[in-house]
Amino acid sequence: MGRTKLYLDDDIPSHSKRVWRLFAAKPQALIGLWGVVILLLLSCFGPYIAPYAAEYQDQSALLMPPSWSNQGAVSHFLGTDDLGRDIFSRLLHGAQYTFGVALLVVISALFAGVIIGSISGMMRGLKSSILGHLLDALLSIPSLLMAILVVAVTGPGLSNVFWAVGISLTPQFVRSIHQTVHDELQKEYVTAATLDGANPLQIFWYVIMPNVWDTVIIQTTLAMSAAILDIAALGFLNLGAQAPMPEWGSMIMQGLDNFLFAPWTVTIPGISILLSVLAVNLVGDGLRSALAPMRN
């Protein structure tokens, strides 16, 4: 027996439902979301669907152009590089290094940033100010310089990129969360909750945090695109992922020797970096405009 609707008035959509409706109204944001979902799937299952292993060298097909060219063959869909490695397979294998590692870095930086940022945002006076200035100093070291410093201490490698990018992303999270918590703390509904007898922990978690998550989400998408670009740039400079690894930035670096007569070894990994950052940015833009009317 079906449920009869007792009340005729419209249901009031919840906050997340409203955000989703505004977000889904924009086709480009949905396209970006699909792109991000595909990238997520690829970074989990890419190695299983790739036709070749990442290091498999086909000696009969060195520097083969992509399949739409006359000299190309469908068996190597996006062509091969100078060692005969299939570029399409390497891209699929590399998604977990470029996109997956970027996601891990952002999640860790977010975790650290939320904790430090909310503690420093809830504090007042000198303590909060000292923390803020230390972070300003960290923030003023660009991510690439931080990476150079980390590489100088520990040597190159993908795990060190994780630390380098993480250290340079965390202050941004801390700063924006600190600022939002600080601003919310001045508002009257917080005073009302204090007068109701809420202790600082309750104020923080039940009163302030629901209003901070929006900022956190937006900051996360921004950080995500920055992290992908940083990891790729470090790979390109040979400070991050090392040579045989199919990380997209280091693929560009490895293709550089044959750039003049085999430009696809550079352009195709570049396009995949561009498309993944674009997808993340489209989602970020969509979220920002969906959240904007509610924040004001």
Place this chain on the structure above:
Amino acid sequence: MGRYLIRRLNLFLATTLALFIILFVATRWFPADLSYALSGVALPTTQQQLQIEQDYALHSNVISQFLAYVTERLSGNFGISVTSRQSVLNELAGVLPPSFELAFVAGIIALLCGIPLGMLSALSRSKMVQKTIMAATLTGYSIPVFWLGLLLSLWFGIELGLLPISGQINLLYQIPKVTGFMLFDTLLYNGDYKWNAFADVLAHIILPACTLAVLPFTVVVRITRAAMLNVMNQTYIRAAEARGLPYHTIVLKHALPNALIPLLKHLGLMLGPFASYAIVVEVIFSWPGVGAWLVSGIYQRDYTVIQAGIFAVALVIIFFSILIEVLYTAANPMSRKEMYGTN
């Protein structure tokens, strides 16, 4: 205002101190002998070794070591470079001006193209124009800069053969270094082929500057657009319209100056990513600046170069971000309201 300036000066000093602490700690973690990492002298004679130990107070406790470190660095002793055996300070003085030149030209390009386009996309009533500009800026924001630089140099430098793709000037020209800024040096140079040299320098700077300008350009367009849309809804714009002022006066005299204020604030926040991009661009176009110097320093594990380069770049960024913040406060009286009582 005086109190505010003192607070900003304090901030500058505190941040510099924090920077020193970070570098001091990192230096102790370098996988090398401490006296070597500090001075860059690989095989010191006994006398040199004693001198280094005395300069950096290596036999005292950590606090006095740190004080000695700060004193040495502030008095200009950055040690010597392991590879070139030159004083790092002199090398630094040689590589900083080209970087400033590149960053300055890129910034000018970004502002000159970005502000009008941002205004256009805010004021235009055609959806088509708005969407095209927004799509272009989003793509520009997402593009990996090293890849863009490679494509531009392949296309304009090699396929079309229009522009040089590496270095700052053709080696045929022997221009004496006066200011270090090549654009000024060629103008100051009094010899034959002065204008040819100047044109050559201009041709060399076009590709790197355009590549570097893409990121600030997209940010400038987006911020100008948002600020302009915000300003055009204010009541004083409606008042100006009601007084019957012509449209261009309203836009240029009443709206634009107010829209530029948030832009100024965001320029300060953009310095860090901009410096990262500049390092990559310098490497790709073999620009003889501090970024390429630093990256070659890390390839050769030249620890004194790494310390000096990071110190110089971070200090420049701290200085300019505080300067921009001060300018922002000076230009925007509304922000001074919140200045007291908070941090």
